[in-house]
Amino acid sequence: NLLTSSFILQGWRNERVVHVPNVERSRVILVLDSDPLAQRNKVQEVVKMMETELGGGWIFHKLCKVYLFISSQRIAGCLVAEPIKEAFEVLSYPVGERQDGAIAKRRRSNPRKLQFGEIVLEREVIKRAPSEVLHENLTGVILCKKEAVHAVCGIRAIWVTPSNRRKGIATQLLEAVRKSFSKGYVTEKSQLAFSQPSSDGQALASNYIGTRSFLVYKTGNLCR
Numbered sequence: 001n002l003l004t005s006s007f008i009l010q011g012w013r014n015e016r017v018v019h020v021p022n023v024e025r026s027r028v029i030l031v032l033d034s035d036p037l038a039q040r041n042k043v044q045e046v047v048k049m050m051e052t053e054l055g056g057g058w059i060f061h062k063l064c065k066v067y068l069f070i071s072s073q074r075i076a077g078c079l080v081a082e083p084i085k086e087a088f089e090v091l092s093y094p095v096g097e098r099q100d101g102a103i104a105k106r107r108r109s110n111p112r113k114l115q116f117g118e119i120v121l122e123r124e125v126i127k128r129a130p131s132e133v134l135h136e137n138l139t140g141v142i143l144c145k146k147e148a149v150h151a152v153c154g155i156r157a158i159w160v161t162p163s164n165r166r167k168g169i170a171t172q173l174l175e176a177v178r179k180s181f182s183k184g185y186v187t188e189k190s191q192l193a194f195s196q197p198s199s200d201g202q203a204l205a206s207n208y209i210g211t212r213s214f215l216v217y218k219t220g221n222l223c224r
Helices: 002-007 037-054 123-127 169-180 199-209
Strands: 016-019 026-031 065-071 074-083 086-092 113-116 119-122 132-136 141-145 153-160 192-194
Touching: 016 169, 026 037, 026 169, 037 065, 037 074, 037 153, 065 169, 074 169, 153 169, 153 199, 169 192, 169 199, 192 199
Parallel strands: 153 192
Antiparallel strands: 016 026, 026 065, 065 074, 074 153, 086 141, 113 119, 132 141
8 A cells, every 4th residue: 555655654774864843753854866775765655645646757856855754653744855046036926716625727707818816917917027927837827037046945846644734844844954955054045946836835935935925946947
């Protein structure tokens, strides 16, 4: 059973603990592509589970750093991060409407307008704004500044098991990334960028960074 085998983790002899949350019997460990096969195989199992919910074929590659939140010897959450060079500041993003637990699809009541939830964008307005570019995400269009800014860490994907959501695990994973992604110093929140944020991801990024003007990035823009 993939669900059972992926979530149980008794611990590895040389696991890399990078953050200990103020939660009993919890820790965040970091797994790299150079780590032992058993650790990399466990990451692959977790990624497969993530893909059933987030979509397949894009979550993980060899340059990624994978953070696992372990609670009572079970994997409760996973964050996949990658090195990047630049990102774009968000100007505005759609407010997702939920229907039966899902993000409502975009509606087009007027062919000259694009409507995403409660936000309506005039096509003519977009054309007259050369300083802005459109960033497609999983729920609609995000308006970003055209000029890129320096960024260090790309948050490729964050996932928490359904039974552990709304417990602050995603925030603890982000804190672990800031503490350990760059060797020797803590990464500033302003140097984190998010890839393809869903509606929930947009809310998480905005709340964690402290502003709706968080950074997004293109997944092909890696720092190799």
